[in-house]
Amino acid sequence: MEHRTPLILIVDDEPLNARILESMLRRSGFATLTAHNGPQARELAALHPVDLILLDVMMPGETGYLTCQLLKETPQIADIPVIFISALTDTESRVHGLECGGVDFISKPFEKAEVLARVKVHLRLRLTYRALIEAQAQRLGQLQAAQQSLLVRPEDLPEARFGVHFAPVLEAGGDIYDVLPTGVGVFDYIVADVSGHDLGAGFLTSALTALLRQNVNAATAPEESLAMTNRVLTRILTNGAHATLAMARVNRTQNSIHLVSAGHPPPVLARQDGSMELVPAEGDILGVFDTALWTPQEIAVQPGDRIFLYTDGLVEGFGDPPITRDQGIALLWAAIRSTASMPIAATVEAVHEYIAARKGPAEDDSVLLGIEV
Structure with missing residues (x-):
């Protein structure tokens, strides 16, 4: 299976927030890309082997919820896990994010320890998912049971x-x-x-x-x-x-x-x-x-x-x-x-x-x- 540095796409219309996330992730050994709106995020995700997306909810024009929905409707990038970043902490907002296809929430203002912990959890899950697929492919390649x-x-x-x-x-x-x-x-x-x-x-x-x-x-x-x-x-x-x-x-x-x-x-x-x-x-x-x-x-x-x-x-x-x-x-x-x-x-x-x-x-x-x- 391919071994490479995990690539994380940061999507936030506030440049300062994006730079803070970029800095903490790179210091922890991750590669990053940054987009400032939904259309740009989808374009970058389609062009690069993105492993995880950190997505701001409240953005002008296209909200993070809509961006996530559109990501999940695009076959070649639909399986990339999305973690929402939002100042909204009410249950309804979080449930809506999960219904749109997100896997987790990080609250603003964000703490470095929480961001890194949640990122690592979902990167491990993605790696495990990939490893399971590869293991099944290898086992089935040797399968000779009678139909x-x-x-x-x-x-x-x-x-x-x-x-x-x-x-x-x-x-x-x-x-x-x-x-x-x-x-x-x-x-x-x-x-x-x-x-x-x-x-x-x-x-x-x-x-x-x-x-x-x-x-x-x-x-x-x-x-x-x-x-x-x-x-x-x-x-x-x-x-x-x-x-x-x-x-x-x-x-x-x-x-x-x-x-x-x-x-x-x-x-x-x-x-x-x-x-x-x-x-x-x-x-x-x-x-x-x-x-x-x-x-x-x-x-x-x-x-x-x-x-x-x-x-x-x-x-x-x-x-x-x-x-x-x-x-x-x-x-x-x-x-x-x-x-x-x-x-x-x-x-x-x-x-x-x-x-x-x-x-x-x-x-x-x-x-x-x-x-x-």
Whole structure:
């Protein structure tokens, strides 16, 4: 892993405050950059390998809160930790700063000992985070576990209420699925498609499965788990290899689904009242951009509602005539509607058979994962 002097970006419209911070940080062995407004800060952060940002809250024009929000919306710099510096000490101001993406607060007038202590804590956390990513990348580079041994069957987790049809074209395919219990009445359901359809892709799907199991947990939002997973994948995927993924966190206690998609086909939501809808969610594919972004969807559901995750091999065909994705999704929609009265496992099998009969021989790996709330 790279070893260099930590670089701290100071953002303050008061030159005196900036010089004081710059002096104390440099005397402690840190490198610094200084900006006097938000736009300048974002420009410097994009041009230099900044490890930490000290950001004044009260600045003319663009406040520190807005600057932080805009930093977090810029993929290549979104992961830089931000510590707010402010004379505001009320709880509401501090909470607002954390909601904007900040990790800590330093009160004005600042004390040298407090500034250095907080800076060192967050630099250590950032270093630990990077080291964890590198360690996971090294372990996954040696992973040779068989893909089939990692698959969860409905009978293994009956309380998860799912059915699945997994059809790899080769013995080790490029598609995967997983079901992970992450809380009382809470399960994460994952379907992914790794580019490529050879044994190399099969190896990577095993690696992706293991990586997701390391990073998915009850304390971490699905999009945060994907961020950690993506950072490792960018280090082990080469030659344009990537993965798409859909992840649904189903909370049966709160009757909700938290959906995240990384460039994946939109799930189909079938409600008990007979209504159906596609649920698109925007997000970058995995393994290409070092810092990617996803926009989660929160869906209110009721017991008995169903959501179906799938890979493009289920809904696309390259025969004569070819089947476009839109045509395949129309087939999927019709099949789900016609099998709504069946148990979820039977529905999944019937839907797959319905589509396969109209597509002809399989040309690509496919997964269909049906979940009942």
